[in-house]
Amino acid sequence: MYRLLLLLLPRHRRLSYGDEMRDVFNAAMLASSARGGRWAAMRLWIREVAGMMKFALRDRFAPRPGRGWYAGSELRWAVRSLRSRGWAGVFAVGLLAVALAANGIVFAAVDALAINRTPYPDVDRVVSFINAREATPSSSLPRNDARELLQHAPLFKQIAAFGRTTLFLQGNGVSERVSVVNATPGLFQVLGVTPGWGRTFSAEDVRVHDSDVVVISEVLARTRFGSPEAAVDQTLDTTDVPLRIVGVMVASFRFPDGGVDVWRGLDFDGPLATVQYALNVIARLHDGQALLVANGALGARYDPASKIQPMAEPFAKDKQDRTRYFALLGAALCLLLTACTNAASLELVAAFGRMRGYAIQRALGASRSMLARVVLAEGVMLIGLALLAGWALAALGLDALVAELPRSYGVIPANPIDLDTRALWFMAAAAAVTWLVIAVPVLVFATGVNVLDVLKHGGRFQSGSRLALLFRQGLTAVQVALAVILLVGGLLYARTYAARISVDKGFDGINLASLSLILPPQDIPKLAAIRSSVLAQLAAYQGVEAVTADSPPPSGDSPMAGGPIEIDGAAIASPDVSVGRRAVSPGYLEMVGARLRSGRFLDQDDPASHVVISEPFARRFWPEGAVGHTFRLGPQMPVNMVVGVVAHMRANEDRYEHDRGLTYTYYVRPTPRPSPTSQPASPARAAPTGRRIVNAASAFISMTMKLDSPARLPEIIAMVRRDVPQFAVSGAMVSDTYRGWEAETRLQTTVITAFGFLSFVTALIGVYGVMMFLVAGRTRELGVRIALGATRRDVIALVLVSASRLSIGGAVAGLFGAVALSRFVEGQLFGVSVVDTSTYLVVTIVVIGCATVATWFPARRAARVDPAITLRSE
Amino acid sequence: MPTTTMTPQVFQILLSLADAPRHGYAIITDVRDRTGGQMDLTPSTLYDALARLSDQGLIAETAAPPDAPTTDSRRRYYALTKAGRAAAEDEATRLARLLDMARAKKFYV
Numbered sequence: 001m002y003r004l005l006l007l008l009l010p011r012h013r014r015l016s017y018g019d020e021m022r023d024v025f026n027a028a029m030l031a032s033s034a035r036g037g038r039w040a041a042m043r044l045w046i047r048e049v050a051g052m053m054k055f056a057l058r059d060r061f062a063p064r065p066g067r068g069w070y071a072g073s074e075l076r077w078a079v080r081s082l083r084s085r086g087w088a089g090v091f092a093v094g095l096l097a098v099a100l101a102a103n104g105i106v107f108a109a110v111d112a113l114a115i116n117r118t119p120y121p122d123v124d125r126v127v128s129f130i131n132a133r134e135a136t137p138s139s140s141l142p143r144n145d146a147r148e149l150l151q152h153a154p155l156f157k158q159i160a161a162f163g164r165t166t167l168f169l170q171g172n173g174v175s176e177r178v179s180v181v182n183a184t185p186g187l188f189q190v191l192g193v194t195p196g197w198g199r200t201f202s203a204e205d206v207r208v209h210d211s212d213v214v215v216i217s218e219v220l221a222r223t224r225f226g227s228p229e230a231a232v233d234q235t236l237d238t239t240d241v242p243l244r245i246v247g248v249m250v251a252s253f254r255f256p257d258g259g260v261d262v263w264r265g266l267d268f269d270g271p272l273a274t275v276q277y278a279l280n281v282i283a284r285l286h287d288g289q290a291l292l293v294a295n296g297a298l299g300a301r302y303d304p305a306s307k308i309q310p311m312a313e314p315f316a317k318d319k320q321d322r323t324r325y326f327a328l329l330g331a332a333l334c335l336l337l338t339a340c341t342n343a344a345s346l347e348l349v350a351a352f353g354r355m356r357g358y359a360i361q362r363a364l365g366a367s368r369s370m371l372a373r374v375v376l377a378e379g380v381m382l383i384g385l386a387l388l389a390g391w392a393l394a395a396l397g398l399d400a401l402v403a404e405l406p407r408s409y410g411v412i413p414a415n416p417i418d419l420d421t422r423a424l425w426f427m428a429a430a431a432a433v434t435w436l437v438i439a440v441p442v443l444v445f446a447t448g449v450n451v452l453d454v455l456k457h458g459g460r461f462q463s464g465s466r467l468a469l470l471f472r473q474g475l476t477a478v479q480v481a482l483a484v485i486l487l488v489g490g491l492l493y494a495r496t497y498a499a500r501i502s503v504d505k506g507f508d509g510i511n512l513a514s515l516s517l518i519l520p521p522q523d524i525p526k527l528a529a530i531r532s533s534v535l536a537q538l539a540a541y542q543g544v545e546a547v548t549a550d551s552p553p554p555s556g557d558s559p560m561a562g563g564p565i566e567i568d569g570a571a572i573a574s575p576d577v578s579v580g581r582r583a584v585s586p587g588y589l590e591m592v593g594a595r596l597r598s599g600r601f602l603d604q605d606d607p608a609s610h611v612v613i614s615e616p617f618a619r620r621f622w623p624e625g626a627v628g629h630t631f632r633l634g635p636q637m638p639v640n641m642v643v644g645v646v647a648h649m650r651a652n653e654d655r656y657e658h659d660r661g662l663t664y665t666y667y668v669r670p671t672p673r674p675s676p677t678s679q680p681a682s683p684a685r686a687a688p689t690g691r692r693i694v695n696a697a698s699a700f701i702s703m704t705m706k707l708d709s710p711a712r713l714p715e716i717i718a719m720v721r722r723d724v725p726q727f728a729v730s731g732a733m734v735s736d737t738y739r740g741w742e743a744e745t746r747l748q749t750t751v752i753t754a755f756g757f758l759s760f761v762t763a764l765i766g767v768y769g770v771m772m773f774l775v776a777g778r779t780r781e782l783g784v785r786i787a788l789g790a791t792r793r794d795v796i797a798l799v800l801v802s803a804s805r806l807s808i809g810g811a812v813a814g815l816f817g818a819v820a821l822s823r824f825v826e827g828q829l830f831g832v833s834v835v836d837t838s839t840y841l842v843v844t845i846v847v848i849g850c851a852t853v854a855t856w857f858p859a860r861r862a863a864r865v866d867p868a869i870t871l872r873s874e
Numbered sequence: 875m876p877t878t879t880m881t882p883q884v885f886q887i888l889l890s891l892a893d894a895p896r897h898g899y900a901i902i903t904d905v906r907d908r909t910g911g912q913m914d915l916t917p918s919t920l921y922d923a924l925a926r927l928s929d930q931g932l933i934a935e936t937a938a939p940p941d942a943p944t945t946d947s948r949r950r951y952y953a954l955t956k957a958g959r960a961a962a963e964d965e966a967t968r969l970a971r972l973l974d975m976a977r978a979k980k981f982y983v
């Protein structure tokens with residue numbers, strides 16, 4: 001980027017100072033980021049751009065003896081003409097800046113989430129190992145296989161194994177659960193990254209220090225130690241052994257995604273390896289080594305069943321994801337195109353105004369190429385200013401987007417969503433295209449000015465102006481068309497969102513909240529006692545109307561798919577049936593507001609064989625009524641008797657398909673178990689060294705409460721945190737959880753509708769501008785018409801009709817465009833057809849109606865033309 | 875010899891080079907440290923000034939001092955010329971006179 005900036009300088013300056021300036025700038029950026037973070041770095045960039053422009057202008061314009069010609073006159077002309085634009089210039093720059101910012105932001109997000117998901121150096125040389133022995137090949141390998149693979153290190157430049165786990169950090173009075181990657185020392189070398197502070201752990205470290213060395217993330221370093229520098233060589237307190245920090249990774253490094261805060265050294269002979277059952281193995285190929293050759297060598301030396309494949313997924317696999325990202329990028333590009341055409345139209349007006357100037361310049365001997373250079377320089381300045389402003393806007397807007405990005409996107413991407421070099425290049429490329437779109441029509445117009453014509457007719461008669469007007473009308477129609485496309489898209493998404501959130505959940509869930517406690521491994525034996533005490537405390541708390549120790553709807557125990565099912569004693573083969581058993585406390589179904597269709601809810605005295613079933617289950621096997629009937633899920637299972645039927649409580653997966661009726665649930669009272677700890681996987685293990693290494697397994701306590709108001713939830717969470725500070729406590733309103741599933745659609749809707757609205761307003765301004773221009777150009781004709789007896793009404797109608805040709809033409813083109821494009825997003829729509837007539841009709845009526853209103857002022861102005869004045873001036 | 879008054883940035887750069895030759899980034903840090911962060915030169919401002927000072931013959935490129943910490947060939951060292959020292963002295967005298975006048979008017983004690 002800085003190299004581009006240096007192009008502003010004259011060649012001799014660039015040659016003598018360019019490299020050095022780049023060097024100093026890099027050093028200054030580093031120092032600036034370290035002192036004041038991203039904002040300080042951005043401030044430095046802005047100051048540097050301003051300084052560079054000053055340097056370049058001063059150097060080019062400074063009078064210097066012995067220098068006959070210098071390339072500054074075009075720039076000087078360009079600056080002068082740009083300044084003469086006034087508010088129109090500011091509007092054009094602002095419009096382009098907003099459109100460029102929108103594109104920069106959307107590209108940054110799409111790049112991080114879909115295109116460039118794994119941003120490590122030479123990532124195409126990094127491969128991951130696939131375990132092809134299993135029925136479904138996966139990159140997760142058993143520990144011993146991973147260990148064996150690491151013995152084949154010479155086949156690769158670097159090789160490393162890693163596995164994910166969690167740790168409970170202590171300190172600050174609160175327990176914090178963090179995601180950990182246990183990795184062998186080569187991990188960072190395979191990825192080709194180095195820590196921002198300190199160093200990575202070496203083989204010596206993990207051997208000597210017994211798996212207690214870690215590299216942590218910058219975010220964790222800042223929250224725990226204030227700064228990354230301070231964190232190096234400090235100790236991280238955990239509920240297990242203290243860990244020594246040897247290095248801190250910069251915030252932009254994320255592996256395998258942004259959720260990991262600690263990378264802990266793993267030694268296959270050490271104690272940590274004994275609890276790491278599955279590992280992933282990745283390697284960096286030797287320079288020049290082909291993937292196929294490496295695969296062959298691996299097959300020959302190790303195991304023909306295992307293979308390697310590139311680690312980086314070049315693109316989001318999910319087709320829905322791809323469509324979503326491309327729809328957003330397409331919407332942003334549409335907005336940019338609208339802004340471009342509007343700015344091009346404005347530029348053409350400005351060029352038209354300067355036509356006499358161009359003619360005089362040509363008459364005085366300026367060549368066509370000189371005029372072309374001035375026009376191009378003007379475009380560069382306009383777009384340069386827009387790019388700078390757009391960049392600043394994008395930097396501001398990106399934070400808002402990242403904050404708004406729904407949690408339902410799941411993992412935090414490995415590539416952070418930021419204005420990185422790729423995003424800046426994209427913005428620069430978009431700006432360059434914009435520049436061409438804007439400058440070329442002006443160029444054609446300015447260089448094609450007929451000197452004699454213009455000077456002879458005093459600039460009023462214009463051979464080129466009719467063509468320019470036609471061109472402007474065309475541009476305006478394009479704006480209207482783009483606005484229609486975006487508005488139709490926005491409305492279709494809005495209707496999809498509305499349809500999704502109004503799908504019946506199957507229960508009322510008013511003021512229903514969930515609360516979960518995650519216990520560190522050493523507290524797992526106390527789980528039952530903790531659960532009872534928290535439950536009692538919540539039950540006594542004012543504002544909690546009811547509470548049970550069950551997870552909130554719709555989650556349940558794993559369904560048992562297929563297999564024989566016995567209905568009223570008769571076995572039925574039903575491979576498509578998947579039945580989930582859900583043990584719930586008595587009172588739970590009433591509390592969540594389950595809708596009873598027939599029979600009754602479970603009560604305290606019901607035996608374990610009494611169950612309540614979901615409506616689709618009842619409909620499938622007992623359409624005439626299920627209460628009193630029996631079933632069991634296999635000959636070994638107990639017989640269940642149906643005492644009630646409730647509406648299906650839909651889950652995330654089947655939220656749109658709940659009436660297909662393939663997922664059935666039955667509710668039963670929990671059977672008392674010998675130990676409420678539900679046997680968590682090996683809470684503690686004796687390590688080979690004799691020291692206790694705690695397994696990462698932790699236990700969850702899940703509760704559901706009915707509150708008198710959602711506002712209670714934060715105070716309840718705070719209270720529980722106070723009482724059990726060593727646990728990670730979190731809570732959410734159940735309605736928010738359901739809404740969260742639709743967050744992607746909401747974001748999509750908001751962004752596309754906002755772009756559509758902006759584009760719509762821009763198009764209206766375009767219609768207004770072009771009609772004012774048209775009326776001004778036809779003053780004489782209108783004067784003659786009025787003199788010959790045309791009424792005001794006739795004149796207004798005349799203008800409105802010519803405007804409506806524009807808006808109707810644009811709207812029709814937009815409708816065709818929208819129909820053609822909508823089939824790409826068909827899979828994302830729900831509850832609305834891609835060719836929904838009402839949506840198209842509403843958008844068309846609104847666009848044409850608003851365009852007519854925008855023409856009203858020019859039409860009135862036309863009607864006020866005084867024929868006496870107009871004709872006299874002729 | 876320039877007839878116009880020197881900008882504060884140019885004067886600070888000359889002051890930076892008064893003791894010993896320095897390279898670009900060292901000038902930036904020296905000026906920032908001496909002014910307590912009030913003057914923070916960007917690379918473009920610095921090299922704009924250095925280019926002009928060099929054209930006017932007030933500074934000249936010089937070899938890296940033997941105790942220079944880096945051998946990076948891109949780092950060039952700049953030193954005051956005789957004319958540069960004289961210009962800085964003239965500017966200092968002008969500023970001192972200005973201060974005397976301000977003191978006489980009790981703007982400054």
